[in-house]
Amino acid sequence: MNFTLALMGLAIYILLWEKLPDWGKWFNWIIDRLPKPLAYLYEAWHCPYCFGFWISLFLHGITGIQTIPDLATMPVYLGVAGVAIGWFLDALATATLIMLGQLLLNAIAVPAIKGHQMTTEFRLSFKNKESN
Incomplete structure (x- = not known):
């Protein structure tokens, strides 16, 4: 199994839906002006x-x-349709890996963000005690 497509797809997904909308108004401006x-x-x-x-x-x-x-060489009896079936099945498998990757990143991100917030609050409370 090759994870290259899934990693590239996940990176593009993160860029388009999680990063670009927050990097400034220009991307959202473009999205707002897209044809319906x-x-x-x-x-x-x-x-x-x-x-x-x-x-x-x-x-x-x-x-x-x-x-x-293995989907690159489909059975001969499928003919030309075998290529389309191979691409379709491979895309389904890759989509599953991309979804799994996104779910894993979300599962890791929530505790990491919460831990960062708690650490920041702790440091601020420690600094406030020193200044008093």
Whole structure:
């Protein structure tokens, strides 16, 4: 199994939905002015699984990388449809990994943020005691 597509897809997902909207008003300005169909897609693909499926198809198409290399050689009796089936199944597997990665990052982030907040509060309370 190759995790390259899943890692690239997860990085793009984080960039588009978690980082760019917070980096300034320019990105949100662009999103607000998208044509209605594109604006809908931006909102609809907020789901890491949905986005993961489409981005993995795109990344596979431009890089040739597959998450499950065995899907590159589908049975001969499937003919040309075998290629499409292989890409589809690989995209589903990659989307699952992207969703799992996003869930894991969220699971780690909440305790990490809470720990950082508690540490900051502790340090501030310690400084307040010293100044009194």
